[in-house]
Amino acid sequence: MKHKGQTNPPGRQKIINALTELMGTKDFQSVTTAEIAARAGVTEGLIYKYFKDKKDLLYQVLNDIFIQFNQSVVERMAGKVSAIEKLEIIIRASIEYYTANRVFARMLLLEVRNTQDYFASEAYAMVKNYARNILDVINDGIGRGEIRRGTDPYILRKVILGAMEHACLGEIIFAGQLDAKAITQAISNIIFNGARA
Amino acid sequence: MKHKGQTNPPGRQKIINALTELMGTKDFQSVTTAEIAARAGVTEGLIYKYFKDKKDLLYQVLNDIFIQFNQSVVERMAGKVSAIEKLEIIIRASIEYYTANRVFARMLLLEVRNTQDYFASEAYAMVKNYARNILDVINDGIGRGEIRRGTDPYILRKVILGAMEHACLGEIIFAGQLDAKAITQAISNIIFNGARA
DNA sequence: TTCGGTAAGTAAGTATTACTTACCTATGTG
DNA sequence: CACATAGGTAAGTAATACTTACTTACCGAA
The missing domain is CATH 1.10.10.60 (Homeodomain-like)
Known part of the structure; x- marks a missing residue:
């Protein structure tokens, strides 16, 4: 049934x-x-x-948690106007959520992406929406003159998502501790101010 | 036996x-x-x-390809002195290798990390060594004054690795095309010069 | 020359696992 | 009151990863 x-x-x-x-x-x-x-x-x-099958169970579990995750990120951004400030909140909130909820992080970053049918799931639709919101913030930041004109918004999104995912990966896998605030600052400093001397 | x-x-x-x-x-x-x-x-x-088992087969296949990958990156860096130039070569070579050899990329980025025993495999030892080399280049860059003093080398490595992995992920999964040169430039521009206006 | 150890490979299992089918039992509803 | 339907059970089944016991060929040494 x-x-x-x-x-x-x-x-x-x-x-x-x-x-x-x-x-x-x-x-x-x-x-x-x-x-x-x-x-x-x-x-x-x-x-x-x-x-439907075991994988579908995984996707629905992920979906449930992702809804909460997304909500908590949106709430923390409320009232902010600066795009860079919003992006920093996204980075920090994500890292905090990943570390506080490692099962969620493991599912999202390590367990679902290797099968095609995930990309037809509701969970992935949520993820796409979340990614869309980040893109909107970036474009807003370019429009407002906070982010350098000429920056490819898709690439900037990939750098942000990639950086924060990779930043947590090691600690998720090896069950280590990590200081969300410090890491957020370090990532943000590199991405927004550049690593060049 | x-x-x-x-x-x-x-x-x-x-x-x-x-x-x-x-x-x-x-x-x-x-x-x-x-x-x-x-x-x-x-x-x-x-x-x-x-x-040993099916997973071990996967790890050994990955190991074989990783050896070639690593070699090709090292070769392309030969003769360069600038650390940032070296890092750009690493980014570009990685993206090119991932797109030219998607099975390799899928194995490395999507298929192995979800099981603990991977991290005891020879393949992972190769990856660790590769990551170690990147760290050395970064530290050299800081020492040479190319990279801003005070930059956390571990975080910078995570940003670089995360950005280039995530940059390829979509195209690997959905079998899309991507312009390695353009993406490298865009990533490099964000990471080294910063996204801030 | 022969003998034995070992490397390459086969054939036929077995236990486990994801998934299916048929069934039971309440419960609210036209 | 008939009955459809939702929640849940019990006992399968096909497939899959892995094992065990065996065969054959080669090669170095006694």
Whole structure:
């Protein structure tokens, strides 16, 4: 049966929680459907009532968390007018969120991108929207004269996204600590002021 | 039996080629050991003579390509003295190599990082060495006064690596075209001169 | 020359895993 | 009251990664 996502029965949520918890200690590949069901206290079959397949479950979990993530970033930008200030908030908020919620970061940065069907998922639609917002801020910054005219906004976005993703990657993988504020300042300093002497 | 990697029997190479070819059209997960064996013209059992498991095969393929990649980057840097010039060569050579060899790029950026045992592999040791070289160039640049004193070399490395990886990601995933020279210039311009007006 | 060890490769399993099918049981609704 | 439907179960099944036991060929030394 198709589950349209309009309701959220307890079993569905238990499955989502189970995967999220299990991915705190293992990567997606090595979490089995049997484990998920056992942890959720349901049968394996129920997973396939609510999710097309195991990957679809992952995408829906990611989607749920991404909604919260996006909301928290938008809230923190509220009231700011400077584009560069907004971009710095995006960088800092992202890094903080990644480190505070490593399962989310691992899913987003390491587990989903290797399969094509992710790019047809709702989760990816959210990510695209998030990326679109960053682009708007950049274009606004160019329009306002904060960002150098002639800067390719798409490339600047790639540099920002790439820098902050890569900045967290090591610590996410090796479970290290990182100082979000200091890293944000360092990244921002390089990207906006340039590394050249 | 353990294969120490000192010899390279035809079967082993055929298996490596088979996986490389198959990953031109499919992601690693959906390439089966049966397919690999069939394509290589050997039996499935032989895979496990030369490789610990399927993932280990992937790592060894990546390692082989990474050696060539690293060599090509080093060659292109030869004779240059300016650190920024060297870094620009690294960016450009990497982007060119990623686009010319998308299977390699997909392996390195999308397929291996999600499993812990990759970080114990020879391939990762190569990557670490490559990253170490970039750090040396950056530190040299700071010492020579090309790069602003006070720049955190580790963060600058993350910005460079992140930017160029992310710059290619979209095109690798969606099989798009990209102009390595133009992108290198744009990235380099942002990172070294800054995006601020 | 022969003997034995080892490297290359095969053939036929097996356990596990993602996923399916058929079924049960409430519960609200025309 | 009939019944459709939503939530959930139980018992499969095909496929897949990996194992075990075996064969054959080569090569150096006694």
